Amino acid sequence: MTVEPTGSGCRLTQREVLEVTPETLDALEPPEAKGGLFREVVRLVRLFPGTRQLESEIRAHQRERLKRRLTRELQAWLDAIKAYIETQHSGVV
Secondary structure, three states: OEEEEEOOEEEEEOOOOOOOOHHHHHHOOOHHHOOHHHHHHHHHHHHOHHHHHHHHHHHHHHHHHHHHHHHHHHHHHHHHHHHHHHHHOOOOO
16 A cells, blocks of 8 residues: 655555455356356366366456456445545535
């Protein structure tokens, strides 16, 4: 986390890093994908060496979907903070 002075206040920058295992990706799947079929496909893909590329593509898709979800959630959180601060300081000059 860094805080930098600006002409009108300061800028707060925070960086988050999240390492996600295949098990975590599976656990974070949307409810409709958590059914037996998706997990069964991933499990079967691991059994056949020739399908390793397919597993890699499935995992990349899961990571991208998780990235979009976390981005939306973070943006909603930041928008709520901004709205709160603007409401609290709307009369301050």
